[in-house]
Amino acid sequence: MTLSAAELSAAFTARFGREPAGIWSAPGRVNLIGEHTDYNDGFVLPFAINRSTLVAAAPRRDRTARVYSSLGDGGSASADLNGISAGSITGWAAYPLGVLWAFGERGTRIPGMDLYIDSDVPVGAGLSSSAALECAVATMANDLADAGLTGPELAELGRRAENRMVGAPTGIMDQSASLLGEEGHAVFLDCRSLESRLVPLDLAANGLTLLVIDTRVSHEHSTGGYASRRASCERGARAMGVPALRDLTDADLAEAARTLDDETFRRVRHVVTENARVLAAVDLLQEQGPAALGPLLNASHASMRDDFEISCPELDLAVEAARGAGALGARMTGGGFGGSAITLVKTDDAASVAGAVLGAFTAAGYTEPALFPVLPASGAGRVEG
Incomplete structure (x- = not known):
């Protein structure tokens, strides 16, 4: 990880002037086998990897979402959660803000919040840095709003953000792997029924x-x-x-x-x-x-x-x-x-x-x-x- 949890917490405080409510993590993934089968209702066998995206966050009293990324050309972005619509956010911020928008689309109200993002999942390397970011934000928002959504439900929010906010016609494999993975196992996912089970992969x-x-x-x-x-x-x-x-x-x-x-x-x-x-x-x-x-x-x-x-x-x-x-x-x-x-x-x-x-x-x-x-x-x- 580029920053440790303690370093990320300190960076959040320096950026936003208060301590984060917590830090959440979601891994990238390697797809062991099963490529371009997910959006064809098929089968995939990915596994979560030991490289992750971290998100430090704290709720706000208004409906503003402010996000800062230390990655690459990231920087800062903000949006009024009452005014976001599909495709209204562009660039890297479409991933985290798109997830927050997707919560609202399903009728789950979440608070405004401040986010600070760091990651050691390579961008553009086919290891799903995008899903790692989406799933870290989804897990965080689920906790802060006490929404009680399941892993498969959060995966669907990540896919919705990527499909409709980012404009990438991807399936649900990447988000499922990031949310459902377990140490020493791959995730066998039926992309039609969304049923999954763990398969031993102790290398x-x-x-x-x-x-x-x-x-x-x-x-x-x-x-x-x-x-x-x-x-x-x-x-x-x-x-x-x-x-x-x-x-x-x-x-x-x-x-x-x-x-x-x-x-x-x-x-x-x-x-x-x-x-x-x-x-x-x-x-x-x-x-x-x-x-x-x-x-x-x-x-x-x-x-x-x-x-x-x-x-x-x-x-x-x-x-x-x-x-x-x-x-x-x-x-x-x-x-x-x-x-x-x-x-x-x-x-x-x-x-x-x-x-x-x-x-x-x-x-x-x-x-x-x-x-x-x-x-x-x-x-x-x-x-x-």
């Missing part, structure tokens, strides 16, 4: 490390690539006569190939096969353990590269270099068009795999990536106060 006990390779190629979910993929999936579902691509299986792909144009078919094929890979991964984790996941990670990356076309040269090189150095498996993770790859390695091989990736990027003339291990961590909650 250290199995002598494994999951390395994140942040390519430093930044991506934005609110730009056109993500939206066009979602539109393709919706066209494919309509053409196939199903409510969502979740309702298709491998057995339907032959008909889909005859019915759809080539590009739409490939988008559909990715979602159908990715859903199957998620289910297979859950079975493998329960029956054999995480070391067996390598082939599924590799197949997932190939599908995202060739069928969904959301990879980029830096991601492909990261995956290829890691595999070439002995990784058990690797894939890009997140929405694509940049961001991060993950690679599953034996802990004894982690240093050599990392070195191979760095060397490959240097040889290709790419910006040096950031590599760091992550562990499954607990979800959002109050950490102080």
Whole structure:
């Protein structure tokens, strides 16, 4: 964490002239497998990571929300909670203020408040820094208003903020992982029913490390690539006569190939096969353990590269270099068009795999990536106060 809880509390006091009522935290996430399946009513298998966003906050007597972020180009912003409407806030402040707006949209009155935000979740790296921020704010507002909303209800508020205030057509996976995660486990989520259960993912006990390779190629979910993929999936579902691509299986792909144009078919094929890979991964984790996941990670990356076309040269090189150095498996993770790859390695091989990736990027003339291990961590909650 960039600031400790004590340092954040002091920074809040220096900024707003009073002590915070508490400090709340929410983690970023790695999606182990299941990419672009969430908004297709499908299955995902993310886990909360040991990198988080912290929010120090205190209620106000009026309906003003003032927010300060120490991150990047953040700075300060404010809004009258009585006057916010969908799309009325732009830039980074749309995420925290959008969550506060979403509470009001569902009929839950929250007080005005002062917020101070800090985080060590990389922005634009595909680790869902946006959901970490949304879920930290949602958990905080839920507590300060004594609203009593559940984790799944808070996840829906985060998604609503991202969809309608930010304008990013994302699903509910990221918020669910940030809110529902538990140490040593992944979250198996059915994005149609919103039912979830924890699946064991104890990497250290199995002598494994999951390395994140942040390519430093930044991506934005609110730009056109993500939206066009979602539109393709919706066209494919309509053409196939199903409510969502979740309702298709491998057995339907032959008909889909005859019915759809080539590009739409490939988008559909990715979602159908990715859903199957998620289910297979859950079975493998329960029956054999995480070391067996390598082939599924590799197949997932190939599908995202060739069928969904959301990879980029830096991601492909990261995956290829890691595999070439002995990784058990690797894939890009997140929405694509940049961001991060993950690679599953034996802990004894982690240093050599990392070195191979760095060397490959240097040889290709790419910006040096950031590599760091992550562990499954607990979800959002109050950490102080």
